Amino acid sequence: MTVLREAKTHLPGTPVIIITAFGTVENAVEAMREGAFDYILKPFSVSEIEVKVAKALEQKRILAENEYLKTTLSTHFGPLVGRGQTMQEIYKLILKVSPGNAPVLILGESGTGKELVAREIHKHSSRANHPFITVNSAALAEGLLESEMFGHEKGAFTGAIASKKGLVELADGGTLFLDEIGDLGLNLQAKMLRFLQEKEYKRVGGLPTLKVDVRVLTATHQDLQQKIATSQFRQDLYYRLNVISISLPPLRERLEDLPDLVHHFCRKYSEALHKTVQFPKEILDLMATYPWPGNIRELENVIERAVVLTEGPVVRPEDLPREIWQRPLQKDLPQRPDSIPSLLPDSTIPLDKRLEMLEQEIIKRTLEECQGNQSQAAKKLGLKRSSLQYKMQKYGLLSE
Incomplete structure (x- = not known):
């Protein structure tokens, strides 16, 4: 039973079949209670094992399919x-x-x-x-x-x-x-x-x-x-x-949906072009700093472009339109003498990291100016409160 418990702890989705020569009703009941898929007594035939394994694999497939459908239904409503x-x-x-x-x-x-x-x-x-x-x-x-x-x-x-x-x-x-x-x-x-x-x-x-x-x-x-x-x-x-x-x-007010939207369109155009393409976290973070004036339509066009242009399996900043990764940043900084302009010219820091650091600093200082009032800070930043909370969580600015 110890092996069964360890297996269910470390591999909860894996069906476990117990085979024993010393079976009792009590042991069988305990094994099933602990999560065993089936309980087989020796001696047994090969055909019996084949049937049990086939049923276990079928159950695993059905559970995986149900989990996929549950996830899809929570993120999709038709198109x-x-x-x-x-x-x-x-x-x-x-x-x-x-x-x-x-x-x-x-x-x-x-x-x-x-x-x-x-x-x-x-x-x-x-x-x-x-x-x-x-x-x-x-x-x-x-x-x-x-x-x-x-x-x-x-x-x-x-x-x-x-x-x-x-x-x-x-x-x-x-x-x-x-x-x-x-x-x-x-x-x-x-x-x-x-x-x-x-x-x-x-x-x-x-x-x-x-x-x-x-x-x-x-x-x-x-x-x-x-x-x-x-x-x-x-x-x-x-x-x-x-x-x-x-x-x-607008998309800028529902940035929590950006990863799902990117995945949806990436899958659509990757399959159409018979390519395997991924958008890494740093690219998603970079895209979250863009205001998306054309909303979902613009996002879909950007994803299609990136999937077409990327030369490898991972999208790079240069695969995105220039206005996303090379926008003027000074106007977005707080007008204070210590407003971290030193991050801008430092070419040793990757562009996406600099954008992330700038956004984090702007949000942090705006929250300080608003004495932690998220509604006021969101209004000042031109964001929806849920979008601000998404970014605060991303940068570890939410208090426990």
């Missing part, structure tokens, strides 16, 4: 990636709003994954087997956009040589996703309001009123309240669209 508290709350909200038909307004900067959220809402709804139609409100001039959305009749305008169904009609029974709704012109906003209220519309140049059954999801990176204040967006339309809202954080 969305992130195990941080903010993303976990968003996953829960998606599941809550999916079953109904209420309009959902998805807010967030460009590149944060607003369309992915819309697709997940559709996927988990009763409309999942019906069309998901996307309309980019910023892609076309207002006249063309109206025709694209609601369709037109033959002869409605020059070039309309045949009747055409609009995207609204094509989405019947499914979901209509209006991206960049903040770019919609006022004239089309009025028609959209009527459509949302009555679920009916007219084609351009048409007389009959048509009805459809669609769920409308919208997204924007703009401040619609500000646009309402400047009379660029209808307040009644805003209230109609904003029954439920989901706000996606």
